[in-house]
Amino acid sequence: MVEANTAELLLLSSLMNFTATRLPYRQTGYFSEIAKDYLDKSELLQPFYKHAPTIDGVKSAIHARKQFNTNRELLVEQLKKQYEVIESSSAVKKNIEKLSHDNCFTVTTAHQPAIFTGTLFFVYKILHIIKLSSQLKKELPEYEFVPVFYMGSEDADMDELGNIYLGNEKLIWDTDQKGAVGRMHGRGLEKIIDRIEGEYSVLPFGKELIQLLKDCYLDCTDVQTATFKLVDRLFAAYGLIVLIPDNIHFKKLMVPVFQDDIFHHTPMTIANATIEKLSANYDVQANPRPINLFYLKDDIRERIVEDGERFKVYGHDIFFTKDEMLEELQQHPDRFSPNVILRGLFQSTILPDIAFVGGGGETAYWLELKNIFEHYKVPYPVLILRNSFLVLEKKWREKLDKAGISIEDIFKSEDELVNELVKKESTNQLGLDKEIEEANNYYEKLKQIALPVDPTLTQYVEALQSKAVKPLMDLEKKLLKAEKRKFEVQRAHIQSVKSALFPLNNLQERIENFMPYYAQWGSTFIDQLYQHSLSLEQEFVILEEV
Numbered sequence: 001m002v003e004a005n006t007a008e009l010l011l012l013s014s015l016m017n018f019t020a021t022r023l024p025y026r027q028t029g030y031f032s033e034i035a036k037d038y039l040d041k042s043e044l045l046q047p048f049y050k051h052a053p054t055i056d057g058v059k060s061a062i063h064a065r066k067q068f069n070t071n072r073e074l075l076v077e078q079l080k081k082q083y084e085v086i087e088s089s090s091a092v093k094k095n096i097e098k099l100s101h102d103n104c105f106t107v108t109t110a111h112q113p114a115i116f117t118g119t120l121f122f123v124y125k126i127l128h129i130i131k132l133s134s135q136l137k138k139e140l141p142e143y144e145f146v147p148v149f150y151m152g153s154e155d156a157d158m159d160e161l162g163n164i165y166l167g168n169e170k171l172i173w174d175t176d177q178k179g180a181v182g183r184m185h186g187r188g189l190e191k192i193i194d195r196i197e198g199e200y201s202v203l204p205f206g207k208e209l210i211q212l213l214k215d216c217y218l219d220c221t222d223v224q225t226a227t228f229k230l231v232d233r234l235f236a237a238y239g240l241i242v243l244i245p246d247n248i249h250f251k252k253l254m255v256p257v258f259q260d261d262i263f264h265h266t267p268m269t270i271a272n273a274t275i276e277k278l279s280a281n282y283d284v285q286a287n288p289r290p291i292n293l294f295y296l297k298d299d300i301r302e303r304i305v306e307d308g309e310r311f312k313v314y315g316h317d318i319f320f321t322k323d324e325m326l327e328e329l330q331q332h333p334d335r336f337s338p339n340v341i342l343r344g345l346f347q348s349t350i351l352p353d354i355a356f357v358g359g360g361g362e363t364a365y366w367l368e369l370k371n372i373f374e375h376y377k378v379p380y381p382v383l384i385l386r387n388s389f390l391v392l393e394k395k396w397r398e399k400l401d402k403a404g405i406s407i408e409d410i411f412k413s414e415d416e417l418v419n420e421l422v423k424k425e426s427t428n429q430l431g432l433d434k435e436i437e438e439a440n441n442y443y444e445k446l447k448q449i450a451l452p453v454d455p456t457l458t459q460y461v462e463a464l465q466s467k468a469v470k471p472l473m474d475l476e477k478k479l480l481k482a483e484k485r486k487f488e489v490q491r492a493h494i495q496s497v498k499s500a501l502f503p504l505n506n507l508q509e510r511i512e513n514f515m516p517y518y519a520q521w522g523s524t525f526i527d528q529l530y531q532h533s534l535s536l537e538q539e540f541v542i543l544e545e546v
Contacts, residue, residue: 016521018391019546020532021407022539025385028411030507034282034367035360035385039538044281048274048367050380053536055139057382061354062143064379065105070352071253076100078249079241085225088232091239095146099241104144105354107133108347109386110362112155113182113227115173115189116164116196116213120509121359123529125386126231128357130238131533132384136355145354148241149231150347153182153224154294154337156301164192164513166199168503179299180337182224182246186217193217200515205522209515234526243351246296248334250350257345257376258293258329258336262304262311263322265290267341270371278368285364286340294337301337344369348378355382387533390508391517392544396500403493407542410501417494436472440465 025031025039038045041052050064051057079096098104109125117123126149133145155161161181162173171192177184193213200206212233220226228242245251251258260266268288275284291304295313303314311320320328329336338346344366347353356366366383373380390410392400400410405417412420443465450457503511517525532543 016524016528017546018528018532018543021542021544022534022537023408023411023542025388025538025540027408028388028507028540030411032283032360032364034285034364037282038363038367038383039385045367048278048370049383050370050373051382053382053384053538055136055536058136058354059140061379061382062105062140065352065354066102068352068377068379071350072100072102072352074249074253075350078247079243082228082242082244082247086229086232089236089239092232092236092241095239095241098144098146099352101144103142104146104352106146106148106351107136107355107357108148108150108351108353108381109357110150110152110343110347112152112157112161113223114161114164115192115223116217117227117230117514118161118164120391120512120514121386121388123234123514123526124389124509124533125357125359126235126240127526127530127533128384128387128535129355130235130240131530132355132357132535135535146241147239148243148351149235150351151182151224151227151231151242151244152343153227153244153246154180154296154301155182156180156294164515165503165511166196166513166516171195177299179301180246180296182222182227182244183299184223186220186223186226189217196515200519203516203519206519208522209519234523238530245346245350246334246337248332250346251333251336253349254336254338254342254346255329255333257342257349258333258338259326261292261342262325262329266375267292267372270375271341271368274368274371282364284368285361286368288341289339292339292341294339295335296337297335304336340365341369341372345372345376345378348373348381353379353381355384357384357386359386384536385538388507388509388540389529389532390501390540390542392501392542394545396497397544399493399497403490403497405494405497407544410542414491414494414498417498418491436469439469439472443468 026036034045038049051061076096076099079099083092083096099106107129109129111118111122111125114122126147129147129149133147136145137143156179158173158175158181162175164171173188173192175184175188193210196213197206197210201210212230216229216233217226220229224244224246228244231240231242257267261268268290271288275287278284289303290306291311293304294301295304295318300313300316300318302316305312305314307319309321311322311325312318344356347356356362358366363383363385370380392407400407403417409417409420443461446461446464447458450461501508514525521528528543532541534541
């Protein structure tokens with residue numbers, strides 16, 4: 001997307017490059033126990049998934065998928081219709097056509113239409129499925145693999161989707177609209193675009209970024225279409241397909257499941273049995289309801305609940321008898337929106353999925369769903385934890401070096417790093433390990449003297465030991481604390497690096513947006529992320545600008 005006749009910008013783009021350092025997820029301290037155990041292939045979790053996240057697991061998933069009759073004709077037909085509103089790449093068009101063939105399978109990730117993509121991991125998970133699709137084609141050339149971004153445009157969580165961060169400043173979309181975020185119009189977003197323009201237009205690719213946002217958001221009737229355009233503009237060259245499941249034809253495929261959920265509560269019964277076993281060792285990510293569907297109409301997206309002999313749309317005076325609910329479902333399946341318990345099943349019914357790439361939370365709730373898939377005879381995909389990156393610009397690497405922090409130590413707390421620095425740099429003795437050990441040895445000798453005389457005296461000696469050793473331990477802490485005051489400049493240095501790389505004490509990818517990096521480096525930033533994306537390796541990657 002670099003504009004023509006901008007040789008200087010092209011030169012800057014060509015000079016931008018990353019090197020990668022991989023770390024185990026456990027070393028970061030930022031991931032849940034269930035996600036780490038899944039990566040470690042813990043026996044505790046093996047009953048809750050079907051295929052291992054390996055090439056053999058993918059082969060197994062393909063074999064299972066072949067037994068399922070995916071409605072490929074409908075899928076291709078609806079995707080072509082969806083893409084009529086934009087002019088996408090030839091790579092996308094070819095991939096859509098591939099889906100009509102039985103040897104083609106999808107590698108999928110999903111996310112809601114967060115404004116301007118929300119946070120960096122939105123971009124990371126998309127690039128992961130693109131890279132994984134490419135890698136699988138190399139390893140299994142007899143098949144085709146197509147990356148698909150499944151847009152959760154029916155989500156109504158504005159607290160999560162209606163804001164972005166510029167630095168540590170939270171910009172909130174000022175709108176009073178209700179219902180599915182994807183169906184909302186974009187009025188008011190121009191104010192945020194103006195604020196972004198003021199921040200980033202001076203950067204090398206800032207004007208290109210702003211034009212991209214304006215093209216996608218200011219001329220669109222709804223957020224769903226705007227997000228569709230933005231994702232396509234960023235990733236169409238890689239052949240990424242965007243699928244919008246808010247579609248009556250797709251939902252018709254789910255009518256039997258929706259009906260079973262409403263009238264018999266089968267998904268809840270199955271999921272609860274799984275959760276009972278899973279919760280013995282892990283926190284539960286998603287809890288099923290008796291009815292796992294929302295009613296979706298106009299600006300309404302609210303839960304369907306039982307109300308005596310009737311059904312009610314929660315928070316609204318909308319009621320259905322059983323016969324009326326059945327008729328509504330048959331005539332208007334588009335008015336029914338699955339929650340997290342049924343969403344994966346819907347996705348894998350529409351698409352010939354063999355792998356799903358998601359974050360730790362997504363992986364956790366998918367582990368609750370295997371038995372639901374088996375009940376409805378829908379193939380369960382390979383679960384793959386999405387890629388995670390920390391982008392380390394040159395200026396921050398220089399500060400890390402100045403502070404004496406290695407790449408491997410970057411996830412340690414500020415206090416840990418300061419303590420290590422002080423102990424390494426100080427010329428004074430700060431540790432009292434030897435003295436504490438000598439004190440403990442002294443009292444152990446006293447116990448040996450007291451024991452033959454009166455065994456009960458050993459308790460008295462232990463009390464003396466505690467009174468003697470604890471002050472030494474307190475003194476050690478005071479020595480370190482006093483010495484740390486001499487290193488306030490270094491502490492401030494470490495603090496500035498940590499706050500920059502871990503904004504709001506969180507992972508960079510969970511707070512920051514792609515825009516400052518795009519404004520600085522243009523689409524080369526996306527290309528570099530793709531080059532360093534992993535497929536099945538499942539490690540945390542630190543990307544260092546060189």
